[in-house]
Amino acid sequence: MALTLEQSIALNRFGLGARLQERADFDAKLWLRNQCRPYAIDPFAGANLPDTASMKLRRSKDNGRARRERYYREVEARYQWNIAEGGTFRERLVRFWSNHFTVSWAALPPLLGVVGSYEREAIRPHIMGRFEDLLLAVTCHPAMLAYLDNRTSVGPNSQAGRSRKRGLNENHAREILELHTLGVDGGYSQNDVIALAKMLTGWTLEKGRAAFRFEPRIHEPGAKTLLGKRYGQKGQAQAEAALRDLARHPSTARFIATKLARHFEQDDPSPSLVERLADVFLQSHGDLAKLSEALIDAPELWKPELRKVKTPEELLISALRATGLPPRLPDNALLQSARIMGQAPFTAPSPQGWPDRAEGWAGPAALKARIDWANRLAAGIPSMEAPAKLAENLMGPLVSPRTISAIANAESPKQGLILLLMSPEFQRR
Amino acid sequence: MNRFLLNRRMMLAGLAASSMMPRMAFAKGAKDKFLIVLSLRGAMDGLHSVIPVGDPHYQGLRGSIAISADAAKPLDGFFALHPAFDFLHKAYQTKEALLFHAIASPYRSRSHFDGQAVLDNGGNGNPDLIRDGWLNRAINLIPGGSGLAVGQTVPLILRGEGEVTSWGPSLLPDTDPATIERLSRLYAGDPVFEMSLQRAMETDALTKQAMGEDAGNNRDTDAVANNVASLMLADGGPRIAVVELDRWDTHANQGGIKGKLATQFGRLDGLLRILAQKFAAQWSNTAIVVITEFGRTAAVNGNAGTDHGTGSVAMALGGAVNGGKVMTDWPGLAKNNLFEGRDLNPTSDLRSMLKGVLGDHLGLGNAALSQDVFPDSSAIKPMRDLIG
Known part of the structure; x- marks a missing residue:
C-alpha cells in the first residue's frame, strides 16, 4: 500500500524521513500527536554514555583523548537512534531546540567532550515541557556556561571583583537576549545586556569539574533593572527570575514562533502562521507540547509543495x-x-x-x-x-x-x- | 599553517573535479583587475591590531592586554602595528598597505549576525532590508565580471544576480559525468539546484584547468590560498573573491604580544603573504581588502578580553594600493570621545573606503556606486587616491 499525502508529509516534513520498509497503515496526525509527550524511556538508557559532570576539566593528553572518545560515542549513538527510530517528529524537535540553543566546539575544542551530554541533559528532557525550564536548564549547563564565557564573568563589586580586579563578560547575557529569548529586535538595550550579565555573575562551574555551581563571591550584589523591571532577589534566584520573565515575554513568543515556522513551513514563513504559533506560546505559558501540537494543526504545513531544502x-x-x-x-x-x-x-x-x-x-x-x-x-x-x-x-x-x-x-x-x-x-x- | 583559521564553509567544503566540460562562463574582465575581500567574522579588535600607542588613554583602557610602543611595529609615530603582522608591516613600509582606523559600517548595534548582514548587504544599516550583497551588485556592473566564494556556500556579500560560484577543497572522488548529466536534466527549471549545479560544474572544469586533475584536495590554509589564486589567475577565471575567516570574537583571554588574538593576526598575516606571492605577476593589478563587522570595547573586560563594540580597523593591500598611511580622523579614547561611552567612535564609513577601491580599481562610476552598489549613499563620498 502506497503512502498517502498526509503520511508522506508526516514522515518527511515533520519527521526525519521515511524508512526503507515504511508501512502505510498509520494515521498521520495521530502518529504525530502521540509524539507530543516526553519519551517514556530514555532512548540512550542502554548506551551507558557518561554524564557531563564526570568529565575532568584539566588539560592533558589523556583528557583530550577521552573528550574525543566521548564525542564519537555520543554522535554515533545519536545517529543510530535517529536512523532506526520510528517516531522522528520528536527527534526533529530535539535537533531544532539543540540548534536554537547551540553549543559548538568549533571555537572551543575542549567542549568536544560535553556537547553530546549537553543535548541529552539540557535539551532532551524539556522538549515537551515548558520553554522556561528548557531555558534554565540550558543556561546553567556547564557546556553553555563555558561556550559563552559566563563561567569566568565576575561582578565588579563582588567580593572577588573588588580584590582581584576582574569583571564582567557580556557574551552570554547578550546571546540570551538576542538568540535564546527576545530576538535581536525584541526591544532590549545595551543597558539590559549589562544588567543581565550582572545578574548572571556567579553562575559558574565547580573547581576542576564540569558541574554547575553558584558562587556568591563573584556575584554582583544588589538589585538590577532589566527591561524596566526591578529584580531585588538575592543570589542565584535573581537571574532565575529574570530568565523566567524573558521566557514569557511576547518578543520571545514571536521569535520562537518565527523560527519554528521557518523550520517547518518555508524560509520566509507566513505571518498568519507565526502569529498563531506566538499566540499558542503566550497563552500556554510556553508549553512546548502545545506548541508542537499547534504545528500539527497548522494547515500551512500540510501543503504538498516541498519548500525546505534539507540540511x-x-x-x-x-x-x-x-x-x-x-x-x-x-x-x-x-x-x-x-x-x-x-x-x-x-x-x-x-x-x-x-x-x-x-x-x-x-x-x-x-x-x-x-x-x-x-x-x-x-x-x-x-x-x-x-x-x-x-x-x-x-x-x-x-x-x-x-x-x-x-x-x-x-x-x-x-x-x-x-x-x-x-x-x-x-x-x- | 593551522587549517582551522578558515571559515567552516571553506574547510568543510567538498568539490571534486568532473570530466564534463560545460560552457565556460567566466568572461575575461575588461581590465583584469583582481580584488580579494577577506571578511573577518566575529568582530576583529582594531585597537589590538593597529595600536594607538600615542593616545594617552590607550594603556589605561587596555590594562593587562595593552601592548607597549616598544613591542609593536612602528607605523607613523602615533599608531603601531601588532608585532604578529610581519608581512603587513613590510607591505606598509613599501607603500603597498593602507590601514583605516576608527572605521565602521553604518550598523550601530552589537549583534554579530545583524552586523555581518549590514557589512555584506551594503545598505544604510538595516540588516533585513537588502537581501543581496554589495560585491555581487558590483560584479553585476562589470561586463563579463564573475565572483568566487571560497567555501561550500555563497555568503550574503556575494549573493545576487551577478555571476558567482563557490569553490572549496575536494574530499571525495568525483561522480561520473553521465550521472551529472542526468542530474542536470532533472534539475531543469528548479529554482535552486539548476543554477547551483551549472555553476559547480563550470567552476569544476576551471579548477581542473587551473590546478590539474589531482589538485585542490589539500585543506591546509596555504594550499587553499594557493588554489584560490590559481583559480582566479586562470584564463577566464573569476577575478573577484571573498574569503571568510572565523574566530575573531575574543571575549576572554585575548592575550597581548602573544596569545589567542596574536595567533589569529599571525595567520591573517600568513595568508596575506601567500596571496602576495601567488599574485606577484599580477601584483600591480591586485587589491586585497580586509573588513570586519564591528570593533570591540575600548576597555578590556573582566576576563582579559573585549566585548562587542563599534569602530574598528580595515585594511587595503596590494600592488595596486597607494599605501604607507594610516587613514583616520582619530576620535581619541578619552571617555567622552567614546561611542556611547564605551567603544571607539567610528569617524569614517566603510562604504567610503570600499567606494574608493571599487571606483579606482574596478572602474565603477560614482553614480553606480551610490545607487546600485551601496544604495542611497550619495552622502558617503569615496575616499580618493587609495589606488595608485
Missing part, C-alpha cells in the same frame, strides 16, 4: 533511513559524511547555530559535495532492485512523475539511487 544532517539521516545502513561502515563514517557536506555535529559556526534557509546550504560547492557523497553512499549499498519503486515508497505523492521516470530510466540501479537521493524532491522536505 546536510537531514539529508544524511533521511538517506540512511531510506537505504538502510550500508553493510560495511568504517568507524565514524556518518560523522565524516556530515563533515564532508559541511555540518559536522555540534560545530555550528557561531552561537546563532546552523542556517535554516536554503541559501545557507545550496551553494555550488555544497551541492557538488552532496552529489559526490550520494555517489559514494550508493556504491556501498547492495544492489537495489527498483529505485523508482523505492522513491514512491518513501515519498508517496510528493515525488513527481518526471523524477520517477528519470530514476526508472537510469543506466544502473546505482545511478538510479543517486538520482533518487539527489532528486529535487528528496533534497527537500
Whole structure:
C-alpha cells in the first residue's frame, strides 16, 4: 500500500524521513500527536554514555583523548537512534531546540567532550515541557556556561571583583537576549545586556569539574533593572527570575514562533502562521507540547509543495533511513559524511547555530559535495532492485512523475539511487 | 599553517573535479583587475591590531592586554602595528598597505549576525532590508565580471544576480559525468539546484584547468590560498573573491604580544603573504581588502578580553594600493570621545573606503556606486587616491 499525502508529509516534513520498509497503515496526525509527550524511556538508557559532570576539566593528553572518545560515542549513538527510530517528529524537535540553543566546539575544542551530554541533559528532557525550564536548564549547563564565557564573568563589586580586579563578560547575557529569548529586535538595550550579565555573575562551574555551581563571591550584589523591571532577589534566584520573565515575554513568543515556522513551513514563513504559533506560546505559558501540537494543526504545513531544502544532517539521516545502513561502515563514517557536506555535529559556526534557509546550504560547492557523497553512499549499498519503486515508497505523492521516470530510466540501479537521493524532491522536505 | 583559521564553509567544503566540460562562463574582465575581500567574522579588535600607542588613554583602557610602543611595529609615530603582522608591516613600509582606523559600517548595534548582514548587504544599516550583497551588485556592473566564494556556500556579500560560484577543497572522488548529466536534466527549471549545479560544474572544469586533475584536495590554509589564486589567475577565471575567516570574537583571554588574538593576526598575516606571492605577476593589478563587522570595547573586560563594540580597523593591500598611511580622523579614547561611552567612535564609513577601491580599481562610476552598489549613499563620498 502506497503512502498517502498526509503520511508522506508526516514522515518527511515533520519527521526525519521515511524508512526503507515504511508501512502505510498509520494515521498521520495521530502518529504525530502521540509524539507530543516526553519519551517514556530514555532512548540512550542502554548506551551507558557518561554524564557531563564526570568529565575532568584539566588539560592533558589523556583528557583530550577521552573528550574525543566521548564525542564519537555520543554522535554515533545519536545517529543510530535517529536512523532506526520510528517516531522522528520528536527527534526533529530535539535537533531544532539543540540548534536554537547551540553549543559548538568549533571555537572551543575542549567542549568536544560535553556537547553530546549537553543535548541529552539540557535539551532532551524539556522538549515537551515548558520553554522556561528548557531555558534554565540550558543556561546553567556547564557546556553553555563555558561556550559563552559566563563561567569566568565576575561582578565588579563582588567580593572577588573588588580584590582581584576582574569583571564582567557580556557574551552570554547578550546571546540570551538576542538568540535564546527576545530576538535581536525584541526591544532590549545595551543597558539590559549589562544588567543581565550582572545578574548572571556567579553562575559558574565547580573547581576542576564540569558541574554547575553558584558562587556568591563573584556575584554582583544588589538589585538590577532589566527591561524596566526591578529584580531585588538575592543570589542565584535573581537571574532565575529574570530568565523566567524573558521566557514569557511576547518578543520571545514571536521569535520562537518565527523560527519554528521557518523550520517547518518555508524560509520566509507566513505571518498568519507565526502569529498563531506566538499566540499558542503566550497563552500556554510556553508549553512546548502545545506548541508542537499547534504545528500539527497548522494547515500551512500540510501543503504538498516541498519548500525546505534539507540540511546536510537531514539529508544524511533521511538517506540512511531510506537505504538502510550500508553493510560495511568504517568507524565514524556518518560523522565524516556530515563533515564532508559541511555540518559536522555540534560545530555550528557561531552561537546563532546552523542556517535554516536554503541559501545557507545550496551553494555550488555544497551541492557538488552532496552529489559526490550520494555517489559514494550508493556504491556501498547492495544492489537495489527498483529505485523508482523505492522513491514512491518513501515519498508517496510528493515525488513527481518526471523524477520517477528519470530514476526508472537510469543506466544502473546505482545511478538510479543517486538520482533518487539527489532528486529535487528528496533534497527537500 | 593551522587549517582551522578558515571559515567552516571553506574547510568543510567538498568539490571534486568532473570530466564534463560545460560552457565556460567566466568572461575575461575588461581590465583584469583582481580584488580579494577577506571578511573577518566575529568582530576583529582594531585597537589590538593597529595600536594607538600615542593616545594617552590607550594603556589605561587596555590594562593587562595593552601592548607597549616598544613591542609593536612602528607605523607613523602615533599608531603601531601588532608585532604578529610581519608581512603587513613590510607591505606598509613599501607603500603597498593602507590601514583605516576608527572605521565602521553604518550598523550601530552589537549583534554579530545583524552586523555581518549590514557589512555584506551594503545598505544604510538595516540588516533585513537588502537581501543581496554589495560585491555581487558590483560584479553585476562589470561586463563579463564573475565572483568566487571560497567555501561550500555563497555568503550574503556575494549573493545576487551577478555571476558567482563557490569553490572549496575536494574530499571525495568525483561522480561520473553521465550521472551529472542526468542530474542536470532533472534539475531543469528548479529554482535552486539548476543554477547551483551549472555553476559547480563550470567552476569544476576551471579548477581542473587551473590546478590539474589531482589538485585542490589539500585543506591546509596555504594550499587553499594557493588554489584560490590559481583559480582566479586562470584564463577566464573569476577575478573577484571573498574569503571568510572565523574566530575573531575574543571575549576572554585575548592575550597581548602573544596569545589567542596574536595567533589569529599571525595567520591573517600568513595568508596575506601567500596571496602576495601567488599574485606577484599580477601584483600591480591586485587589491586585497580586509573588513570586519564591528570593533570591540575600548576597555578590556573582566576576563582579559573585549566585548562587542563599534569602530574598528580595515585594511587595503596590494600592488595596486597607494599605501604607507594610516587613514583616520582619530576620535581619541578619552571617555567622552567614546561611542556611547564605551567603544571607539567610528569617524569614517566603510562604504567610503570600499567606494574608493571599487571606483579606482574596478572602474565603477560614482553614480553606480551610490545607487546600485551601496544604495542611497550619495552622502558617503569615496575616499580618493587609495589606488595608485
